[in-house]
Amino acid sequence: METSSKRRRIQRSSSPAYKLDDEDDSYDPYIPVAQRRQQKLAKLQSWGANAEQRAKKQQEEIDEREDVQREEELRREKARMERTLLMEAQEVHSKRAAEDSKKTETEKAEEVDAEILEAIKSRRKLASDMELAKGIHYTDSLKTSWQPPKYIRERSAEQHQKIRDKYHILVDGEDIPPPIEHFVDMKVPEPILEFLKANRIVVPTPIQLQGIPTAFSGRDIIGIAFTGSGKTLAFCLPLIMMALEEEMKLPYIRGEGPVGIILCPSRELANQTYENIVTWCSALAKDGKHPQLNTLLCIGGISMNEQSHVMSKGLHIVVATPGRLIDMLEKKRFTFNNCKYLCMDEADRMIDLGFEDDVRNIMSFFKRQRQTLLFSATMPRKIQEFAQESLIRPILVNVGRAGAANLDVLQVVEYVKQEAKMVYLLECLQKTPPPVIIFSENKNEVDDIQEYLLLKGVEAVAIHGSKSQEERQYAIKSFKSGAKDVMVASGVASKGLDFNDIQHVIIFSMPKEIEDYVHQIGRTGRSGKTGIATTFVNMNTPEQTLLDLKYLLMEAGQKVPPFLTTIDDPRAAQGGTLKGCSVCGGLGHGISNCPKLEDAKRREMASHRGADDGGGY
Ligand SMILES: Nc1ncnc2c1ncn2[C@@H]1O[C@H](COP(=O)(O)OP(=O)(O)OP(=O)(O)O)[C@@H](O)[C@H]1O
Numbered sequence: 001m002e003t004s005s006k007r008r009r010i011q012r013s014s015s016p017a018y019k020l021d022d023e024d025d026s027y028d029p030y031i032p033v034a035q036r037r038q039q040k041l042a043k044l045q046s047w048g049a050n051a052e053q054r055a056k057k058q059q060e061e062i063d064e065r066e067d068v069q070r071e072e073e074l075r076r077e078k079a080r081m082e083r084t085l086l087m088e089a090q091e092v093h094s095k096r097a098a099e100d101s102k103k104t105e106t107e108k109a110e111e112v113d114a115e116i117l118e119a120i121k122s123r124r125k126l127a128s129d130m131e132l133a134k135g136i137h138y139t140d141s142l143k144t145s146w147q148p149p150k151y152i153r154e155r156s157a158e159q160h161q162k163i164r165d166k167y168h169i170l171v172d173g174e175d176i177p178p179p180i181e182h183f184v185d186m187k188v189p190e191p192i193l194e195f196l197k198a199n200r201i202v203v204p205t206p207i208q209l210q211g212i213p214t215a216f217s218g219r220d221i222i223g224i225a226f227t228g229s230g231k232t233l234a235f236c237l238p239l240i241m242m243a244l245e246e247e248m249k250l251p252y253i254r255g256e257g258p259v260g261i262i263l264c265p266s267r268e269l270a271n272q273t274y275e276n277i278v279t280w281c282s283a284l285a286k287d288g289k290h291p292q293l294n295t296l297l298c299i300g301g302i303s304m305n306e307q308s309h310v311m312s313k314g315l316h317i318v319v320a321t322p323g324r325l326i327d328m329l330e331k332k333r334f335t336f337n338n339c340k341y342l343c344m345d346e347a348d349r350m351i352d353l354g355f356e357d358d359v360r361n362i363m364s365f366f367k368r369q370r371q372t373l374l375f376s377a378t379m380p381r382k383i384q385e386f387a388q389e390s391l392i393r394p395i396l397v398n399v400g401r402a403g404a405a406n407l408d409v410l411q412v413v414e415y416v417k418q419e420a421k422m423v424y425l426l427e428c429l430q431k432t433p434p435p436v437i438i439f440s441e442n443k444n445e446v447d448d449i450q451e452y453l454l455l456k457g458v459e460a461v462a463i464h465g466s467k468s469q470e471e472r473q474y475a476i477k478s479f480k481s482g483a484k485d486v487m488v489a490s491g492v493a494s495k496g497l498d499f500n501d502i503q504h505v506i507i508f509s510m511p512k513e514i515e516d517y518v519h520q521i522g523r524t525g526r527s528g529k530t531g532i533a534t535t536f537v538n539m540n541t542p543e544q545t546l547l548d549l550k551y552l553l554m555e556a557g558q559k560v561p562p563f564l565t566t567i568d569d570p571r572a573a574q575g576g577t578l579k580g581c582s583v584c585g586g587l588g589h590g591i592s593n594c595p596k597l598e599d600a601k602r603r604e605m606a607s608h609r610g611a612d613d614g615g616g617y
Contacts, residue, residue, distance in 0.1 A: 141393050142218035142340060142371040145245070149185050152178050167206035173395035177217040179210045186212050188237065189244070189290060195283035196233075205230040205527075206399045212237055215373060220391035222347075222384060223375040225399035226406040227522020228498070231375045235262065235343045236277050238373075240284065240293065242341055243316035247291045252314025258296070258334065260341025261318045263325070263362070265349045267299040267469070268476060269496040273345065274319040281317075293317065296334075300324045301469030304333070322350075322358035329365045336365040346495045347374035348383045348515075377522060378403040378515040381582035403585030404555060405518050408525035409505075409533050411558045413549060416536040421508060422452050428534055429458065432503035434485035439520045440508040443490055449508060450488045459483075464490035495519050498526060507535040512595045514548040514586040543567060544595065547588030551580075555587065 147153065155178060163179045164171060180186050183193055183204055196202070204212065207225035214221050215238035225231055243259040246252070262277075264270040274297040285292040296310045298320035304311075315334055318325070328334065344350040344359070351359055351374070372391050379387075379402040388394050405411065416424050429436060440446050443464040450462035461475035461484045472492075479487040480499055487499075491511065502524040511517050517535070524531025537546060550564045569588065580587040584596035591597065 139392065141220065142369060144216065144218040144242070146187065146216040146218075146241070148178055148180060148213060149187075152180060152185060164210065167209065168399060169206050169210045170398040171210060171395060172398075173219075174393055176395055177213045177219065180204070180213045181209055186216065188241075189284055191284050191287045191290065192237075192240075192280055195280065201230075201233070205234075207231055207397065208234045210397045211235070211375075214395050214397060215371070216241065218371055220372045220394040221374070222379065222387055222391070222394055222396045223373065224379045224384075224397070224402045225377065226404060227377045227519060228406060228408075228526025229377075229399065230527065231377075232273060232276055232345070232496075232498070235345070235373050235375050236273065236280065239317055239341050239343065240277065240280060243293050244284070244290065246338075247293060247314075247316065251291065252294075252316060254312055254314060255334075256338065257294075257315035258318045258336075258339055259316050260343070261320060261325070261336075261339060261362075262343045262345060263350060263359070264319065264321055264345045264496070265355065266492055266495060267301060267321055268463075268472065268492065269345060270299045270319050270321050271297060271473075271476075272497060277317055277319060295319065298324050298328055301472075304328070322355050322362060326358060326361055329362070335367075337367045339366060340368060340370045341373075342366070342370050343373040343375065346376050347387070348376045348379045349495065350374075351383065351387060376402075378518055378585055380515075380585040401555070403515055403518060403580075405552055406522050406525045407556055408528065408530045409521050409556075410525075410530065411521060411553055411556065412532065412534045413553065413561050413564060414534060414536055415538060415561070415563050417538055418540060421536055422449070424536070425449070425452075425506065425508065426456060426458075428506055429486070429504075431534065432532060435479065435482070435499065435502055436486050436504045436506060437499070437502055437523050438486060438488045438506045438508055439511075440488065440490060441511055442509065445509065446488050446490050453486060453488070458486055460486040460488055462488045463492060465492050491516055491520075497523065499523060501529065502526070502531060504531065505533040507533065510535055510537050510541050510545060510549070512542065512545055513584055513599070514545065514552060514588075515584055515596070517549065518552070542595075544586075544589050544593060548586040549588070551587030 160176075160178045163181065167179070169179065181204065183196065183202075186204075188196075205225075207223055207229050211221060211223045211225075211231075211234035215235065223231060223234060239260040239262065246259050262270075262273055264273060274295060277295050281293040281295060284290045293316040294310050294313050295317040296307055296315055296319070298304070298318050300321060300323055311333065318334070320328075329336065342363070349355070372394075374387050374391075381402075384396065384402070388396070414424075425438070438449060438460075440449060443466050446462050446464045450460050453460040461479055463472050463475040467475070475484075475487060476497075478484045482500075496519075505521050505524045507517065507520055511520065521533035521535075524533060535549075537549070546564060546567050547569055550560055550567060553560045553564070571590065581589055581591055581594045581596075583591050583594045586594070589595075
C-alpha cells in the first residue's frame with residue numbers, strides 16, 4: 001500500500017511542486033539544483049515582470065486620476081474666471097449706463113460729433129498725388145523780393161497788432177507780415193494805383209490791408225472775409241505783381257507760362273475775375289513803361305480757339321474752372337512747369353464737395369514749389385483746419401466770423417405761404433428800385449418766376465445750370481449793363497458774382513445750407529454800400545434751417561420775426577453750450593445733423609450707384 005502511495009506521489013512529482021492541493025504539503029519532491037535554479041530565476045523574473053506591470057498600471061491609474069482632477073480644476077477655474085469677466089463686463093456696462101444717464105443730450109451729441117470729426121480728419125492732405133507719393137514736403141515759404149517800406153518794418157509787433165485790432169482783423173500763423181493801410185506803401189505800381197483810384201478804390205479794405213502784404217511776402221494764406229469786402233483784388237494783385245516781376249526779368253515767349261492760376265467754382269465767377277485781371281493788366285501797361293501781361297480764360301462752354309491770340313504769346317495768368325483746366329493740361333496746351341501761384345476763390349467749395357479730386361489732379365501738374373492761397377466768405381472750421389494742414393506755414397487772415405452775414409445787408413425774413421409767394425413777389429419788388437436779384441433753389445421755379453414776371457411786364461432774365469453758356473452770358477451781360485431790371489437765379493449766380501449796386505435780393509426759396517444764404521444775400525451791400533435782403537420762409541422750410549437763420553440774424557443784430565423767435569433749439573433745452581457746426585458753420589445745429597454732410601453723403605451714394613450702373617450720364 002505504502003509503495004503504491006509513494007509511486008503515486010512520485011508520479012505526481014512531475015507536476016508543479018508548489019501547489020498540490022489535495023496532497024500532503026509537507027512533502028518536498030526532489031528537484032535537481034540546476035532545474036531549481038532555473039525555476040527560481042523564472043519565478044523571480046515573472047514576479048519582477050508582474051510587479052513592473054502592476055506598478056505601471058498603478059502609475060497609469062494615478063496619472064489618469066490626476067488628469068481628471070486637473071481637468072476638473074481647470075474647468076472650475078475657467079468657470080470662475082468667466083464669471084468674473086462676465087461680472088466685470090456687467091459692472092462696466094452698468095457703470096457706463098449710469099455715466100451715460102448722467103450725460104446731457106448735448107454731451108452725447110458732442111461725442112457723436114467728435115466721432116464724425118475723426119472720420120473727416122482722415123481725409124488725405126491736399127497735395128498733389130505726385131508730392132504725396134514721393135513724400136515731397138516743402139517747409140519754407142516761397143521767396144519773393146518784396147518787402148514793406150522801412151518805416152513799417154521798424155514798427156513793433158504791438159503797433160502792428162493795434163492796426164489789426166482797429167480793423168477787426170484776426171490773424172494766426174508764424175512770422176506774420178505787417179498790415180499796411182495804404183496801397184502806395186504796398187508798392188503797387190503807379191498805373192494800377194491810378195486806375196483803382198478812378199474806380200473809387202482808394203484805401204485797402206481790412207482783408208486787403210493784411211492779405212496783400214501777406215501774399216506779396218510769398219506766404220500761403222487762408223483769407224476769410226465777408227461778401228463784397230474786396231477779396232478779388234487781394235488775391236489778384238499779388239499774382240499780377242509776380243507775373244510783372246517775371247516778365248521784367250526775362251520776357252515770356254510763346255509756349256511759356258503761366259506764372260500763376262486762379263481757380264473758381266463757376267464759369268461766371270471765373271469770367272468776372274478774368275475781366276477784372278484783364279482790366280488791371282491793361283491799366284498797368286497803359287503808361288508804356290510796363291509790359292503787357294497776358295491772361296487766359298479757361299472755362300467750359302467756350303471755344304478756346306477764340307483765345308488763340310493769347311496762346312500765341314507767352315502766358316502769364318490763367319483763370320479757370322477745374323474741368324476745362326484739367327482738359328487743357330492733359331492736352332498739353334500749356335504746362336505748369338513754371339507755375340508757382342495757385343489761388344482758389346470760394347475755396348471752401350473748391351476743396352469741399354465735388355472738386356477735391358480735381359484740385360488734387362490740378363496740383364499734380366505743378367513741377368515746383370508753389371504759393372497757395374485760399375479765399376472765401378464762408379470757411380467752416382473743419383475746412384480751415386484741413387486746408388491749414390495742407391499749406392506751408394500758412395497765415396490765416398480772418399475778418400469777422402467765417403460764415404457771418406455782411407452787416408451792411410438789412411435782412412428781412414417773412415412768412416409767406418407757398419401758394420401766395422408769386423403774388424407777394426410782385427409786391428416785394430416795389431420795396432426798392434432795380435436792380436434786384438431773385439434766388440430760387442429750383443431750376444423749374446427759376447423759369448416759372450421769370451415767366452410770371454415777364455407776363456406782368458417786368459424786364460427779367462434768368463440764369464441756372466441747365467441754360468446754355470450763351471443764355472447765361474446774355475443774362476449776366478444784360479443785367480450788369482442795366483438793360484434788364486431783375487435777374488432770377490439759382491445758386492449758380494450767388495457765389496462771388498459782383499453786380500453793380502444791387503438794391504434788393506429776394507430769396508424766394510430758402511436754401512437748406514445757411515452758407516448759401518450768406519452768399520446769396522451778399523450780392524447786395526457790397527463795398528461799403530447798404531442793401532436789403534428779403535427771404536420767404538414757410539412750413540416747407542426745415543426747422544433746422546430756420547434755427548440757423550435765427551442765430552445768424554441774432555449775430556448780425558437784425559430783427560428776428562416772432563415766428564422765428566418761437567422756434568426752440570433742442571440743444572438749449574438739454575443744457576450745454578451752443579457751438580456752431582464746424583462742418584458748415586451753421587449756428588443752429590451740430591455736426592450730427594448737418595445738412596451739408598447729409599448732402600455730401602447723398603451725393604457719394606449716388607455716385608457709387610452711378611459707378612455700379614456703369615457711371616453713365
Ligand atoms: N478797397 C476797396 N475800396 C472800395 N471798393 C472796393 C475795394 N476793393 C474792392 N472794392 C469793390 O468791392 C466790390 C466787391 O469786391 P469783391 O467782388 O472782390 O468782393 P468779395 O469779397 O470777393 O465778395 P464775394 O465773397 O461775394 O465774392 C467790387 O465791386 C470791388 O470793385
